[in-house]
Amino acid sequence: MLQLQAIRENKDLFIDALKKRNIDAAPMVNEVIQLDEKRRTTQTQLDNILAESNKLSKDIGALYQNGKYQEAEALKQKTGSLKEDSKKLGDELKTATETLQALLYQIPNVPHDTVPAGTSEEDNEEVYEEGAIPVLQTDALPHWELAKKYDIIDLELGVKIAGAGFPVYKGKGAKLQRALINYFLDKNTAEGYTEVQVPHLVNEASGYGTGQLPDKEGQMYHLTEDNLYLIPTGEVPVTNMFRDQILDVGDFPLQYTAYTPCFRREAGSYGAHVRGLNRLHQFDKVEIVRVEHPDRSYAALDEMVEQVKIILRELELPYRILRLCGGDLGFTAALTYDFEVFSTAQDRWLEISSVSNFETYQANRLKLRFKDENGKSQLAHTLNGSALALPRVLAGILENYQTGDGIRIPEVLVPYCGFDMIS
């Protein structure tokens, strides 16, 4: 959520910056300002009435204590109309505040200066590429064929148990997945991220805190009986650890890593590109989350990008980094780098990580603040990234490491797997 006061002071700046997202924010921003003015005048009126009635109540109390019951009763008569007015104004204030809040929820974050203009993923800017794309023999298979051939992932079995998009990993496939999780967590903790295990279901407040609610409501599995949501990413529980907190400036940097399954309804996405592990309803992910001082958040973002690069380099997977354009940038992010691994047999790039700085957008919703050097409280910056998402990394390994004899295991994973070949 954008900061109201900042909008009030620089509305044109916001309207301009949001153009990069290809939206005309002017009507919304103007309405925000209007609603805010309404809210404030109502608040002032209400405050005055409350002040008056507080004073009357005190006077009545004093009169009672001095035994002047007649005078007290007389004063009581005067409180009736004040009560009515305050009730009416209170309702108005509530409505104005809620309307304003709902509107603010609808305005996306302001893109960072470096975010390229553009309307779709076509316009994302490639900023880095590393790793040679292997040349495979002509009979190379896509990962879903390999999964079947070596009996390591069973998609049909998952259909029986749950439905499409819920794979069953078997034997060396399961072990490889577990190896990747451990490897990722080890890399992250070695870099100073504290490992946490967090709930996989979150309440409504957490959903609002990180911005999945209200705009992505339909993408999350919702347990209506208990009003809980299955997490679409570890970002939600981990970042919400800090909701409603006022940190000390010395607490930075806060860095956490968590392994969690992720659940996504993926309503409306079907077709050839969702085959195999490409798009699932349940998948595993190791997430890194940071809470940072505003002055340091972009340095932190760079460090997170570096962290993901190192992992991919060690896995010897060919990858590229994209800076997302305004049209492709997530609702809550100010700047996002996507990592894509080249999936050789599918001949396409697969997104395996997304690293973002949300600046104060989430913090404002989370009420995540810190006391700065002058003792004033201000909003912190939040960041997160995948390090990494499992299924597509797995797909990349299966496809890129396939040989005529089987699938080779990347060297760094051999100690974690206990085998060096799937055949």
Place this chain on the structure above:
RNA sequence: GGAGAAAUGGCAGAGUGGUCGAAUGCGGCAGUCUUGAAAACUGUUGAGGGUCACACCUCCGGGGGUUCGAAUCCCUCUUUCUCCGCCA
């Protein structure tokens, strides 16, 4: 799941329906003292709205109610603790 108790500032812990945003202690911060530190003493120390700044308003787990007036009374939800039941 059943029965009971509780929820107050960073923490601990008072609080009779009126002058309680809330005693006291600890912690934090500033100062005095000291070569320095500790101790002692003095002062200060929640959040939000509002204002140029004050004033003023809101918040004692959340929501609602009674009352001129609620931390205090009532209803409800949530959470925690104790006992019972079930259970990885």
